[in-house]
Amino acid sequence: MAKLENVKTIDMVNGEITKVEYNGDIYVKVDEGQGTENIGDIVIGKKGKGRDDSYFEIVEISSFNSSRSGKFYDEDDDLDGMLYYEVFRKQSTPSATANLDERVSVLESKVATLEGEPVAQPLKVGDYAKVVGSSNTFDEKGAIVKIVEDDGTDIPFKNEHLDGSYAGWQDVESLVRATDEEVAEAKAQAALEAKWAKIGRKPNEFKKGDIVHSGNGSPEFTVLAEHEISTGKVAFESRRVDLDIVGLVTPVESRFDRA
Numbered sequence: 001m002a003k004l005e006n007v008k009t010i011d012m013v014n015g016e017i018t019k020v021e022y023n024g025d026i027y028v029k030v031d032e033g034q035g036t037e038n039i040g041d042i043v044i045g046k047k048g049k050g051r052d053d054s055y056f057e058i059v060e061i062s063s064f065n066s067s068r069s070g071k072f073y074d075e076d077d078d079l080d081g082m083l084y085y086e087v088f089r090k091q092s093t094p095s096a097t098a099n100l101d102e103r104v105s106v107l108e109s110k111v112a113t114l115e116g117e118p119v120a121q122p123l124k125v126g127d128y129a130k131v132v133g134s135s136n137t138f139d140e141k142g143a144i145v146k147i148v149e150d151d152g153t154d155i156p157f158k159n160e161h162l163d164g165s166y167a168g169w170q171d172v173e174s175l176v177r178a179t180d181e182e183v184a185e186a187k188a189q190a191a192l193e194a195k196w197a198k199i200g201r202k203p204n205e206f207k208k209g210d211i212v213h214s215g216n217g218s219p220e221f222t223v224l225a226e227h228e229i230s231t232g233k234v235a236f237e238s239r240r241v242d243l244d245i246v247g248l249v250t251p252v253e254s255r256f257d258r259a
Contacts, residue, residue, distance in 0.1 A: 215247050220236040
């Protein structure tokens with residue numbers, strides 16, 4: 001087998017890799033797994049109970065032991081002794097000519113549509129984009145992401161969420177440039193989530209005993225009761241307001257009178 005570099009994880013399910021990309025081609029995990037590999041497949045090795053996340057391309061099928069556990073030779077002709085592995089197979093793709101014809105057709109259509117209009121600049125590293133194509137394990141349709149790498153392949157864009165976490169790889173067709181308003185809203189939401197995360201909660205996750213304010217220019221204050229959280233209505237001295245517009249003043253865990 002030949003050891004591979006720059007294999008991208010495209011999708012995962014329950015922590016298990018199900019789809020990867022290598023050299024512009026997509027490989028999908030074979031359900032039957034070990035013992036069903038063919039020449040041209042990619043395997044990811046797991047030595048013993050551990051996993052070293054090394055990818056290899058099968059270039060020759062040699063003899064197997066009775067359990068077909070992988071007694072492979074690696075790229076240095078050393079017996080790899082890879083006891084466990086997962087198999088990934090290349091997805092069938094249209095011919096290069098058909099793919100080129102399709103792209104030309106799409107471009108011609110776009111040119112016809114955009115005649116007389118400003119031409120949109122292509123996305124690049126540092127731009128903010130909105131996911132409009134198929135989502136993956138790391139993002140979802142409608143998410144605002146930042147492009148942090150463009151490797152020039154068919155799936156060129158490595159993305160991050162606005163909190164800096166990994167957002168996977170996407171192709172050009174799956175992203176559009178985000179508007180200034182969309183970016184501002186996404187950044188505000190990310191800042192809100194980070195603020196609440198400091199106290200171990202999700203945004204607007206209130207608890208019995210929290211001190212909250214009524215959320216207007218002349219706020220009133222109260223201590224949240226259990227029934228107010230369940231009904232979504234909070235009683236202040238002069239009025240009742242919806243829970244989703246109140247603001248947190250002091251979480252119950254930080255109240256000195258409860259220490």
